[in-house]
Amino acid sequence: MTTKNMEPGARGRPRAFDLDQAVERAMLLFHSRGYDAVGVAELGTELGIKPPSLYAAFGSKAGLFERALRRYAEGEANLFARARAGGGTVAEVLQRTLLEAARSYPERGGVAGCLVLDGARNSADPQARALALAAKAAARAAMRDVIAAEAPERAEDLADFMATAMAGMSAEARDGAGPERLLRFAELAGAAVRRELGDLSSAR
Amino acid sequence: MTTKNMEPGARGRPRAFDLDQAVERAMLLFHSRGYDAVGVAELGTELGIKPPSLYAAFGSKAGLFERALRRYAEGEANLFARARAGGGTVAEVLQRTLLEAARSYPERGGVAGCLVLDGARNSADPQARALALAAKAAARAAMRDVIAAEAPERAEDLADFMATAMAGMSAEARDGAGPERLLRFAELAGAAVRRELGDLSSAR
């Protein structure tokens, strides 16, 4: 039936579905409605997998969420990595990160905000909450380290500021905010960051 | 048994529990864990009410949530109303609102963040989400109207900025942020607001 993702020394019956594609679809579902609001039954039908296959492949619903989170954080959704790839000073990179958030957080195809920041919010499952918090901590640490290279004494505080600003934009986007509203916030927040980094060109 | 809250022309068997106290406890439960994560069974045991009494008094779980939201928004949790009572310019009121949020959002007794902003986030119940969004819209409108009296052309944008900043602080508080972290954000955000309102004394 399928020979897509078969490793050389694979024994036993081969998997009948595409693992990466399943993780991708699960990621979209978790992102659009949050961890708890997506049940394994729906995951099964939407991924074309039945419960036993899902549990054989991912261990648990939380295991699938972990895979989805990893895929999310390592892909295009890593706004800081994208902004960083554009080069420039730390101030420019942070400003671009905020603007990227303002452009990508608003609802598109039923998906809004950040999966890491809001995907497990209010979840009744401590494991899911812990996974999202860990991913968030990793993202914050990446920002802190980059900031520290240029302004070590401000790295922690600025990373916190960025985390809070992005959490605000993610929440607003989930509540229906469009790009214009978020962009205005991103510009004000970005100006505050530049000022904090001593970039005086931020004076309007 | 009880004659606490009985109206003059009340007929039938009197209510055996204190309605306000029940709403207060429900408010704390919803606030600490979110709407979906608190079940009717737990509400019953925690409020000392059994399901039929709960439904006779509030109509539904969402009806109780609505009462809890109203109590929250009309009480001490209305940070903007509190800041406004302190008088001063619009810039000062907004700055104080942000500082109040930074002081009151961090976890205390198992409760963190804002019930209106995060209490129904990711809820699977559209009614609960709508109630929280309506309460949020009302709070935003109150800020916009007060801003408009002094800076009408900036009222909408500044209200959006405030809403986004407070959503960010609420989310961070729910993720474990303490007052120090939030206060640093509030000060930067407040400086941005003052600058936007033309208060030049914000130059550091």
Add this chain to the structure above:
DNA sequence: CATATTATGTAGCACTCGCTACATTTCAAA
């Protein structure tokens, strides 16, 4: 071929969800 290994489909587990039917209790009004 036989055998071990892994995945799949059927069916259903124990549990929780929001909610309610029903009889009973407790009150005001007649």
Add this chain to the structure above:
DNA sequence: TTTGAAATGTAGCGAGTGCTACATAATATG
């Protein structure tokens, strides 16, 4: 005292939750 109204307690509804036992199917290796 009777009547009507409203709240309460007992018990449980139908639906959904995450998850799994079990038999079967499909592959690599011997």
